[in-house]
Amino acid sequence: MTNRPTPQPGILKIAPYVPGRSKAAPGVTAIKLSSNESPLGASPRAIAAYKSVAEHLEIYPEGTSAVLRTALAEVHGLDAERIVCGNGSDDLLHLLAQCYIGDGDDAVMSQYGFSVYPIVTEGAGGSIIMAPEADYTASVEALLAAVTERTRMVFLANPNNPTGTYLSEAEVARLHAGLRPDVLLVIDSAYAEYVTAADYSVGADLVEQAENVVMVRTFSKMGLAAARIGWMYGPAHVVDAVNRIRGPFNVNLPGQLAATEATRDVDFTRRLRDYNAQWRDWITAELSSNHLRVVQSEANFVMVLFPDAAQAAAAFEALLARGLIVREIGASYGIANGLRISIGPEAAMRGVVEILKSMVFVQ
Numbered sequence: 001m002t003n004r005p006t007p008q009p010g011i012l013k014i015a016p017y018v019p020g021r022s023k024a025a026p027g028v029t030a031i032k033l034s035s036n037e038s039p040l041g042a043s044p045r046a047i048a049a050y051k052s053v054a055e056h057l058e059i060y061p062e063g064t065s066a067v068l069r070t071a072l073a074e075v076h077g078l079d080a081e082r083i084v085c086g087n088g089s090d091d092l093l094h095l096l097a098q099c100y101i102g103d104g105d106d107a108v109m110s111q112y113g114f115s116v117y118p119i120v121t122e123g124a125g126g127s128i129i130m131a132p133e134a135d136y137t138a139s140v141e142a143l144l145a146a147v148t149e150r151t152r153m154v155f156l157a158n159p160n161n162p163t164g165t166y167l168s169e170a171e172v173a174r175l176h177a178g179l180r181p182d183v184l185l186v187i188d189s190a191y192a193e194y195v196t197a198a199d200y201s202v203g204a205d206l207v208e209q210a211e212n213v214v215m216v217r218t219f220s221k222m223g224l225a226a227a228r229i230g231w232m233y234g235p236a237h238v239v240d241a242v243n244r245i246r247g248p249f250n251v252n253l254p255g256q257l258a259a260t261e262a263t264r265d266v267d268f269t270r271r272l273r274d275y276n277a278q279w280r281d282w283i284t285a286e287l288s289s290n291h292l293r294v295v296q297s298e299a300n301f302v303m304v305l306f307p308d309a310a311q312a313a314a315a316f317e318a319l320l321a322r323g324l325i326v327r328e329i330g331a332s333y334g335i336a337n338g339l340r341i342s343i344g345p346e347a348a349m350r351g352v353v354e355i356l357k358s359m360v361f362v363q
C-alpha cells in the first residue's frame with residue numbers, strides 16, 4: 001500500500017516528449033524552423049472552413065468525421081469505411097498501441113525513428129526495441145532481426161523524422177514480407193505530401209493487400225498543426241478495434257471542416273510540395289561543404305550534420321541569436337552533432353545559409 005495513487009508500472013519511466021524550441025532572445029523576431037510546420041501556411045479554403053463554425057461552438061462534432069473520411073476517400077482513392085480520424089496522428093498511434101500492445105509485449109522501431117513510438121509503446125505497458133540504422137536510414141534486415149516472440153508492432157516513419165530518409169516501396173514490401181502475420185506494421189507517412197522520390201509508396205496499396213498493415217497520416221505538416229487532425233487507413237478488423245476505444249468525439253468540428261477543405265485543395269498541396277522541393281534542394285546544395293553534411297531528405301526539413309556536438313551547439317546558438325529557431329536532436333534522438341532545420345520562408349532559408357556559411361567548422 002502507498003499513501004497516494006501510483007501510475008501503472010512503466011509510466012514514470014517514459015522519457016517525456018521534448019518539443020522544438022519556439023522562443024528567440026527578447027527583441028529578436030523569431031522564425032520557427034523547429035517543428036516542420038508548413039512553409040506556406042494553411043490552404044485559404046481550410047482557413048475559411050475553420051472560421052465558418054466559430055458561431056456554433058456549442059454543437060458537438062459529428063463523431064465519425066464522416067465528411068473528412070469521404071473527402072479523403074475520394075481524393076486518395078480509398079475506402080472511407082476503413083479510415084479513422086484522430087486528434088492528430090499521435091492520438092491514433094496511442095490508440096493502436098492500446099489495442100495491440102500489453103504488459104510484457106514489445107514493439108520494434110528503428111534507431112532514429114520518431115520519438116513518440118517509445119511513449120505510446122511504454123504507455124501501453126510494452127517495451128520498445130530499437131533496431132540499428134545504416135547511415136541514418138532504417139534497415140529492413142535490422143528491423144526484422146529485432147523482432148521477438150513478444151513483438152506485436154513494428155513502427156516505420158516513412159520518410160523518417162528527424163533524418164528525412166525513406167525506404168522505397170520495394171524495401172517496405174520486403175519488410176512486410178519478413179514479418180509474422182500477427183505483427184502489425186504501422187507505416188507512418190506523416191511527410192507523404194512532400195516526397196518527390198519516384199520509388200516511394202505512401203503505403204495504402206500494402207494496406208489493401210494485407211491484414212496486418214496500417215498507414216497513419218497527418219495534416220500537421222501541411223498547414224493544420226493547430227487543428228490537430230490525423231487519420232489512418234487499415235484493414236476492417238483494425239479499424240473496428242480502434243473505433244471501440246477512441247473518444248466518441250475525438251476530432252473537433254472546425255478541424256474536421258478545415259481538413260476536408262485542405263484535402264480537396266489539391267492545388268495548394270501541390271504548391272506546398274513544389275515550394276518545399278525547390279528550397280530543400282537549394283539548402284542541401286548550399287550547405288554541403290564547409291565540413292557540413294546535409295542528409296538527403298524527402299520531407300519538409302533537412303538534417304544537417306556537423307563535425308561534432310560542440311560545433312552543432314555553436315551553430316544552434318548563432319542561428320538563435322538571429323531569431324532562427326532550429327531543432328536540436330541530441331537529447332531526444334541521440335544525434336548530438338546534428339540539427340534539424342524545417343524548410344520555411346525564403347528569407348529564413350537565406351538567413352540560415354548565410355549564417356552557417358559565415359562560420360568556420362573544422363573536422
Ligand SMILES: *Cc1c(COP(=O)(O)O)cnc(C)c1O
Nearest residue numbers: 088089090114157161190218220
Ligand atoms: C509530426 C509527426 C507526426 C504527427 O503528429 P500529429 O500528432 O499529427 O501532429 C507523426 N509522425 C511523425 C513521424 C511526425 O514527424
